[in-house]
Amino acid sequence: MIALKDRSHFALIGALSALVAGLFLASILTGPAGLPVIDSLQALFSSEPTATRIVITEIRLPRALLAAMIGATLALSGAALQGYLRNPLAEPGLLGITSSASLGAVIAIYTGLTVVLPIALPLFALAGAILAVVVVRMLAGQDASTMTLILAGVAVTSFAAAMTSLALNLSPNPFAALEIVYWLLGSLKDRSMTHVWLAAPFMLAGWGLFALTARALDALTLGEDAAASLGFSIVRVQWLVVLATALSVGAATSVAGGIGFIGLVVPHVLRPLVSAQPSRLLLASALGGAATLLAADIAVRLIAPDRDLKLGVLTALIGAPFFLWLIVKTRKEGL
Amino acid sequence: MLAGIFHVAVTAAGSHDPLTGEDTLMAGDLPSSARQSQIRVHPAEVISPKPAKGHDQQALRAPLRFNLKRKRSGAHAIKTALATDHQRQPPGPRNGLTRPQRIVSLNICTDQLLMLLVDDARIAGVSHLSHRDDTSVMAERARRLPVSYVQAEDIYLKQPDLVLTMSFGTGPQIEILRRLGLRVEVLTPASSFDDIRNNLRQLGAILGEAEKAIDLIAAFDARLSQAQATFQDTKRPVAGLNFANGFTAGRGTLADEIVRAAGLENLAGRYGLTGNARLPLELLVLGEPDLIVEGRSFDPPSLAQMVFAHPALDHLKPTAGHAVVADRNWICGTPHVADAVETLAALAARIRARP
Numbered sequence: 010m011i012a013l014k015d016r017s018h019f020a021l022i023g024a025l026s027a028l029v030a031g032l033f034l035a036s037i038l039t040g041p042a043g044l045p046v047i048d049s050l051q052a053l054f055s056s057e058p059t060a061t062r063i064v065i066t067e068i069r070l071p072r073a074l075l076a077a078m079i080g081a082t083l084a085l086s087g088a089a090l091q092g093y094l095r096n097p098l099a100e101p102g103l104l105g106i107t108s109s110a111s112l113g114a115v116i117a118i119y120t121g122l123t124v125v126l127p128i129a130l131p132l133f134a135l136a137g138a139i140l141a142v143v144v145v146r147m148l149a150g151q152d153a154s155t156m157t158l159i160l161a162g163v164a165v166t167s168f169a170a171a172m173t174s175l176a177l178n179l180s181p182n183p184f185a186a187l188e189i190v191y192w193l194l195g196s197l198k199d200r201s202m203t204h205v206w207l208a209a210p211f212m213l214a215g216w217g218l219f220a221l222t223a224r225a226l227d228a229l230t231l232g233e234d235a236a237a238s239l240g241f242s243i244v245r246v247q248w249l250v251v252l253a254t255a256l257s258v259g260a261a262t263s264v265a266g267g268i269g270f271i272g273l274v275v276p277h278v279l280r281p282l283v284s285a286q287p288s289r290l291l292l293a294s295a296l297g298g299a300a301t302l303l304a305a306d307i308a309v310r311l312i313a314p315d316r317d318l319k320l321g322v323l324t325a326l327i328g329a330p331f332f333l334w335l336i337v338k339t340r341k342e343g344l
Numbered sequence: 345m346l347a348g349i350f351h352v353a354v355t356a357a358g359s360h361d362p363l364t365g366e367d368t369l370m371a372g373d374l375p376s377s378a379r380q381s382q383i384r385v386h387p388a389e390v391i392s393p394k395p396a397k398g399h400d401q402q403a404l405r406a407p408l409r410f411n412l413k414r415k416r417s418g419a420h421a422i423k424t425a426l427a428t429d430h431q432r433q434p435p436g437p438r439n440g441l442t443r444p445q446r447i448v449s450l451n452i453c454t455d456q457l458l459m460l461l462v463d464d465a466r467i468a469g470v471s472h473l474s475h476r477d478d479t480s481v482m483a484e485r486a487r488r489l490p491v492s493y494v495q496a497e498d499i500y501l502k503q504p505d506l507v508l509t510m511s512f513g514t515g516p517q518i519e520i521l522r523r524l525g526l527r528v529e530v531l532t533p534a535s536s537f538d539d540i541r542n543n544l545r546q547l548g549a550i551l552g553e554a555e556k557a558i559d560l561i562a563a564f565d566a567r568l569s570q571a572q573a574t575f576q577d578t579k580r581p582v583a584g585l586n587f588a589n590g591f592t593a594g595r596g597t598l599a600d601e602i603v604r605a606a607g608l609e610n611l612a613g614r615y616g617l618t619g620n621a622r623l624p625l626e627l628l629v630l631g632e633p634d635l636i637v638e639g640r641s642f643d644p645p646s647l648a649q650m651v652f653a654h655p656a657l658d659h660l661k662p663t664a665g666h667a668v669v670a671d672r673n674w675i676c677g678t679p680h681v682a683d684a685v686e687t688l689a690a691l692a693a694r695i696r697a698r699p
Contacts, residue, residue: 041624064626067656184648201655315622
């Protein structure tokens with residue numbers, strides 16, 4: 010029985026990995042220039058500095074890498090937060106973590122700090138994210154009910170979004186006010202390898218910390234007391250989750266803006282496929298999230314190639330109805 | 345560049361003008377009535393301007409009200425120097441023309457046209473952007489003039505006999521001012537050299553400075569033909585215009601005409617782009633332009649201008665020339681765009697000389 014479960018889990022991971030690989034390739038082959046497939050693939054591995062190679066390696070590759078990593082980050086943190094808080098509605102976007110990270114990034118960029126110190130971008134976003142987690146936790150209190158937690162998240166989200174808008178409206182740069190949309194909805198347009206190098210280390214570190222929580226999350230399904238009696242330190246798990254979320258979501262938001270709902274939808278879709286086991290959900294969600302955001306980013310380029318449609322619009326189109334359905338479902342289950 | 349900036353604004357946020365901070369939140373579409381009453385320039389009108397009767401009366405009425413107000417409340421004694429000047433020479437028809445004496449301009453472009461045509465004494469307010477060196481070529485002079493904010497009450501309290509603005513980024517305040525009996529003239533942003541000439545002629549007529557306008561146009565045309573004399577039409581280096589947010593200027597824009605007047609070919613034309621349009625970074629790179637022209641970044645950074653710093657462009661810059669044209673040089677359709685033409689023509693000459 011266990012062997013069968015393992016085999017189906019490996020099959021799931023294999024299928025998701027193949028999906029991510031396929032979408033990654035599709036992302037590299039998608040763009041307004043309409044380059045021939047053969048040329049694009051050759052350019053990826055050649056060292057000749059042709060214009061095609063520049064387009065593929067400097068414009069499309071970073072975009073695909075960021076989509077995969079950010080999607081993985083958001084879904085992974087959603088899965089971990091849902092496991093840790095034992096709350097089906099927990100997600101970085103809904104808890105205000107994304108919007109607070111945006112606020113941190115906005116402060117770092119529009120004060121001109123990132124010009125002299127590029128690393129300030131992920132660091133400020135990280136600080137914003139930590140602050141959000143701490144505040145939500147304080148507002149909601151220990152053993153918070155689903156609704157209190159969501160309400161605390163709503164409060165933090167509105168506050169951070171308002172402060173972001175304020176900061177951008179006050180910026181003397183004439184373009185800043187228009188960029189409120191980007192920080193609230195997210196986009197991967199014209200990102201570069203610089204952004205990848207800036208954000209990737211933080212995201213990878215966050216993933217590492219999430220992996221450390223896997224077994225404790227399994228134990229937590231039995232309740233905090235049971236987990237503690239099994240030898241897991243609840244405080245340690247809490248700090249691991251907080252730090253991992255802040256590191257990875259902070260870095261992701263700092264280079265792509267606030268992309269919502271992936272952390273909510275992906276773990277929920279995959280949960281039945283991993284027999285609701287939190288440790289297995291982590292890896293599956295990471296892959297699922299990567300695939301989802303890659304697909305969304307391909308879609309925005311295909312749907313409106315000349316409009317710079319924001320990613321958050323697309324994820325919300327799918328995510329918001331899903332969120333409503335979840336609310337109805339949790340109410341029926343009397344949570 | 346100017347076109348680029350405007351363009352971004354239009355596409356991204358309706359009719360919001362990113363260059364007029366205050367407008368940001370209140371600017372809706374231009375009220376339809378204001379749009380209708382925009383003055384269309386017909387050559388005949390330009391040569392012998394006959395202000396509408398209604399305008400004439402308004403121009404006479406407004407200063408009268410101003411005087412009453414001044415007597416009643418000293419608090420509103422605005423700009424004594426201006427007021428005395430104005431009392432010395434009561435406005436009114438002179439040589440058959442109306443010569444407004446307390447003019448408030450709400451738009452950076454009408455500010456500059458106005459300053460070119462009249463003395464400081466007749467200007468009661470310019471937009472706050474005119475005071476900034478990065479957006480205005482005439483900032484030094486503009487800083488000697490008071491700022492008028494776009495709120496209707498601020499404008500009304502200045503009791504102008506003429507309010508000038510562009511049909512862009514204007515909000516409901518124009519309607520309010522008209523209802524309050526002020527004379528408001530709305531010019532159309534220039535998208536060609538001809539528009540610049542027309543705007544100068546039209547404004548010259550409105551201000552009673554028709555001759556000055558003709559002189560300015562002649563000087564402008566002389567500079568243009570001088571720049572054009574530096575090249576033959578045989579070899580035109582390709583220029584890629586890379587504006588904030590990845591926009592470029594295609595056919596039918598002022599920036600396009602500036603580029604072509606400088607002896608360059610606009611890359612946007614090769615992709616068949618018209619008006620202000622997005623030029624994806626990919627296409628800019630694949631177009632392998634001889635010259636990349638971009639706007640100057642404003643000092644506090646914004647994402648919109650980070651596209652100038654994209655590493656993909658670093659690969660192009662060693663082979664392509666690279667020019668930064670200060671936004672203020674082509675942000676407005678004024679004779680100052682000749683500066684941009686001359687700068688670009690000099691760069692084009694250098695590229696043409698390359699083996």
